[in-house]
Amino acid sequence: MTTIDGELPELDPVIHAQARLRVVVALSQLNAGDRITFPRLQEILRMTPGNLSVHLRKLEDAGYVEVTKTHRGRTPATLAHLTAKGRLAFEEYVSTLRTLIEPGGDDR
Numbered sequence: 001m002t003t004i005d006g007e008l009p010e011l012d013p014v015i016h017a018q019a020r021l022r023v024v025v026a027l028s029q030l031n032a033g034d035r036i037t038f039p040r041l042q043e044i045l046r047m048t049p050g051n052l053s054v055h056l057r058k059l060e061d062a063g064y065v066e067v068t069k070t071h072r073g074r075t076p077a078t079l080a081h082l083t084a085k086g087r088l089a090f091e092e093y094v095s096t097l098r099t100l101i102e103p104g105g106d107d108r
Contacts, residue, residue, distance in 0.1 A: 008099070008100055008103070009096045009099055009100070010096070011093060011096055011097065011100075012089055012092065012093050012096075014058065014059065014062045014064065014089075015059075015064070015089060015090060015093045016093070017055070017058075019045075019047065019051065019055045020055045020058060020059055022045055022047075023041070023045065023052070023055050023056065023059060023065070024059065024064065024065075024082065024086065024090050024093075025090075026041060026044055026045060027041075027065065027080065027081060027082040027086070028082055028087065028090050030081060030082065032084075032087075033081075034081060035068065035079035035080060035081040036079065036080055036081070037077055037078065037079055038052070038077075038078035038079070038080065041080060056080060059086065062086075062089075063083060063085045063086070064082065064083060064085060064086030064089055064090075065080055065081070065082060065083065065086055066080070066081055066083050067079070067080050068080075
């Protein structure tokens with residue numbers, strides 16, 4: 001799946017940073033409409049709160065992640081999920097990565 005002029009496609013730089021890729025991979029495992037709490041995501045990824053916040057913000061700015069602040073009873077809760085745009089961007093990222101790893105694909 002190389003381009004017509006033979007150039008290789010580029011990976012999405014927003015997703016490509018290692019920490020953000022890990023966040024997107026974790027969020028992609030959720031069913032559409034499901035959300036995960038910030039502390040649970042932090043635990044899964046083993047990231048500091050500050051580091052996770054920075055990467056979530058970058059993904060949120062790109063429209064790939066939605067972060068919602070709410071309350072569960074009287075306790076504040078921060079929830080995150082991958083948006084439809086983010087899910088599509090991740091699918092394209094994976095497809096591009098496969099193209100880079102296996103140039104020519106089935107054309108061999």
